[in-house]
Amino acid sequence: xxxxxxxxxxxxxxxxxxxxxxxxxxxxxxxxxxEFEITARQFAFDPPRITVNLGDTVILRVRSEDITHxxxxxxxxxxxxxxxxxxxxxxxxxxxxxxxxxxxxxICGPLHPFMVGEIIVRPNIPLAGSAxxxxxxxxxxxxxxxxxxxx
Amino acid sequence: MDDEAVGAKVTxxxxxxxxxxxxxxxxxQLAPFLRWLVFQRWFQFTLIVPNxxxxxxxxxxxxxxxxxxxxxxxIIFVWIVWWALLIVVLVPFGARVWCAMCPIPAFGEWLQxxxxxxFVSQGLGLGKRWPRQLRNLWLANxxxxxxxxxxxxxTTRPVVTGFLLLGLMAVAVxxxxxxxxxxxxxxxxPVGGFLGLYSMAAPVxxxxxxxxxxxxxxxxxxxxxxxxxxLKVGGIGGYGCPNFEFPGGGMERNTYCLLCTECVKAxxxxxxxxxxxxxxxxxxxxxxxxxxxxxxxxxxxxxxxLYSIIMIGPWGTLKSWxxxxxxxxxxxxxxxxxxxxxxxxxxxLGMSALVRKIAGTRSVxxxxxxxxxxxxxxxxxxxxxxxxxxxxxLPNISYAVxxxxxxxxxxWDLFGTKSYPxxxxxxGIVPYLQVPLLLVGLAWSVFVGTGILHxxxxxxxxxxxxxxxTAYLIGGTLVFLALYLG
Numbered sequence: 078x079x080x081x082x083x084x085x086x087x088x089x090x091x092x093x094x095x096x097x098x099x100x101x102x103x104x105x106x107x108x109x110x111x112e113f114e115i116t117a118r119q120f121a122f123d124p125p126r127i128t129v130n131l132g133d134t135v136i137l138r139v140r141s142e143d144i145t146h147x148x149x150x151x152x153x154x155x156x157x158x159x160x161x162x163x164x165x166x167x168x169x170x171x172x173x174x175x176x177x178x179x180x181x182x183x184i185c186g187p188l189h190p191f192m193v194g195e196i197i198v199r200p201n202i203p204l205a206g207s208a209x210x211x212x213x214x215x216x217x218x219x220x221x222x223x224x225x226x227x228x
Numbered sequence: 229m230d231d232e233a234v235g236a237k238v239t240x241x242x243x244x245x246x247x248x249x250x251x252x253x254x255x256x257q258l259a260p261f262l263r264w265l266v267f268q269r270w271f272q273f274t275l276i277v278p279n280x281x282x283x284x285x286x287x288x289x290x291x292x293x294x295x296x297x298x299x300x301x302x303i304i305f306v307w308i309v310w311w312a313l314l315i316v317v318l319v320p321f322g323a324r325v326w327c328a329m330c331p332i333p334a335f336g337e338w339l340q341x342x343x344x345x346x347f348v349s350q351g352l353g354l355g356k357r358w359p360r361q362l363r364n365l366w367l368a369n370x371x372x373x374x375x376x377x378x379x380x381x382x383t384t385r386p387v388v389t390g391f392l393l394l395g396l397m398a399v400a401v402x403x404x405x406x407x408x409x410x411x412x413x414x415x416x417x418p419v420g421g422f423l424g425l426y427s428m429a430a431p432v433x434x435x436x437x438x439x440x441x442x443x444x445x446x447x448x449x450x451x452x453x454x455x456x457x458x459l460k461v462g463g464i465g466g467y468g469c470p471n472f473e474f475p476g477g478g479m480e481r482n483t484y485c486l487l488c489t490e491c492v493k494a495x496x497x498x499x500x501x502x503x504x505x506x507x508x509x510x511x512x513x514x515x516x517x518x519x520x521x522x523x524x525x526x527x528x529x530x531x532x533x534l535y536s537i538i539m540i541g542p543w544g545t546l547k548s549w550x551x552x553x554x555x556x557x558x559x560x561x562x563x564x565x566x567x568x569x570x571x572x573x574x575x576x577l578g579m580s581a582l583v584r585k586i587a588g589t590r591s592v593x594x595x596x597x598x599x600x601x602x603x604x605x606x607x608x609x610x611x612x613x614x615x616x617x618x619x620x621x622l623p624n625i626s627y628a629v630x631x632x633x634x635x636x637x638x639x640w641d642l643f644g645t646k647s648y649p650x651x652x653x654x655x656g657i658v659p660y661l662q663v664p665l666l667l668v669g670l671a672w673s674v675f676v677g678t679g680i681l682h683x684x685x686x687x688x689x690x691x692x693x694x695x696x697x698t699a700y701l702i703g704g705t706l707v708f709l710a711l712y713l714g
Binding site: 118121122123126149151152153173175177184186187188190191192193194195201204207208210211212215217218221223 | 296657658660666713714
């Protein structure tokens with residue numbers, strides 16, 4: 078009896094989650110062009126995080142304030158070097174939802190490997206989906222552990 | 229039972245097919261070559277030598293090489309290659325096998341034994357006993373926290389890495405000459421503590437085969453080392469456990485076993501072996517659950533979360549504070565230590581109080597719930613570390629190819645790979661590797677947590693108590709997910 082109750086609660090959670098995701102997807106904003114001024118200096122990009130919508134054309138104007146830095150965008154194959162006091166322009170279409178990391182690609186000092194910036198592409202389906210999945214996995218693992226103890 | 233009878237019994241055990249205890253399999257019977265290897269005195273020495281060579285290059289390149297971390301062997305091979313191997317492969321699958329090949333205590337141990345390979349009963353050094361009050365992980369916890377606090381410096385400055393490893397080797401030598409056995413590894417090594425914690429999750433273990441044989445054994449060579457009398461009965465001559473363990477006395481956890489296999493060599497009855505077993509078997513072994521280990525679990529989980537914020541997060545201010553950035557460093561230190569030593573245990577204490585309240589019993593002390601449930605954090609912590617490590621190992625491991633040809637950054641091109649370009653591996657895919665890892669860690673932690681609660685409370689109480697514990701573990705996973713995907 079209790080197992081059936083858990084089963085129906087689980088199904089209800091999944092249906093509600095799917096409905097919420099569907100609603101967010103249908104009501105997502107229309108793509109547009111978005112420009113950002115980004116400053117690169119040892120060992121950070123400023124602003125550290127920008128937010129765009131799925132399908133937006135993103136233009137990054139990256140200016141280095143100190144030494145040569147680079148901008149490598151994970152998963153987009155873009156790698157641009159930015160000499161000191163100069164500006165580089167990067168244009169791409171944010172066609173994958175979730176977090177995109179970009180990182181310095183020119184060795185710029187001790188913390189160079191940790192010089193990263195973030196672009197959040199909304200709707201952040203990977204985050205919402207994985208958070209939902211974590212809850213499901215946690216509950217299923219607990220149910221399984223209980224079931225095993227009973228068995 | 230006399231010695232001969234005990235020996236005959238073990239011979240019977242050894243002659244049978246691989247011993248099956250539950251899901252366990254005797255690896256030394258399944259793999260005769262491994263058995264042969266383990267019974268060679270030179271086995272551990274040959275594991276250590278290549279690592280000692282690599283460490284020598286690490287120390288020399290760290291101190292004398294180019295100060296740019298990405299072009300220096302010490303930084304790339306210690307904090308990326310070695311670290312990745314350790315946390316992704318060696319610990320999850322091989323328990324503390326690294327400790328068997330670690331070069332840091334090697335010189336000290338060789339001096340103490342007056343031997344590189346062979347078994348010598350009379351060693352060198354004062355052989356003092358380690359102070360009773362310090363027979364725990366607190367010093368190792370303190371050492372790890374100190375290094376962790378300065379990790380943005382340690383992991384990016386070759387000279388700091390070089391001197392750190394040299395310093396650890398020097399401390400290990402002194403400790404081997406003053407104290408008995410590998411007191412350094414057991415009580416002081418900052419790495420050993422967390423290796424011990426996470427080795428409980430590994431699918432291998434070194435254990436006795438037949439408890440009755442050990443009960444009847446009058447030599448206790450696995451703890452005391454071989455003696456002329458024990459060698460007349462059997463064994464090839466081995467030292468007593470360097471890490472103060474007593475395998476024949478019922479060692480039930482991997483936590484302090486270095487897998488050096490000295491006990492295997494010392495046992496006159498061949499009654500110690502290495503088993504394959506289900507992952508995480510030790511996590512439900514109550515014997516040994518202690519506050520120092522509980523804090524190790526908080527330190528490890530907390531530092532994985534903090535590193536994910538500070539090192540692979542985008543916040544430059546935090547990085548500059550952590551990079552010894554003036555007064556900001558104090559703010560960073562306060563945040564780091566406060567999160568690990570106050571916030572994490574505080575949250576866990578709150579969860580433990582809730583667990584106890586929902587279980588509806590006062591017969592189990594809060595302190596016991598606090599310590600016991602901390603072991604549920606081990607799988608999540610281990611997988612959290614693997615997930616965090618992927619985020620900086622995959623983008624940066626290609627530096628290893630060029631550094632191999634030019635370890636000091638002096639312009640050498642030993643293997644023709646000096647100009648190999650920086651190539652981030654699996655860019656854009658890392659989060660999709662991290663998510664399943666964290667989910668596996670979560671599911672495993674929930675299983676372990678439920679098992680722990682069943683050992684702590686009565687059946688019905690444990691069931692109720694597992695709900696807040698599961699919610700707490702889901703919360704921890706959501707923090708990681710928010711950092712990696714949000």
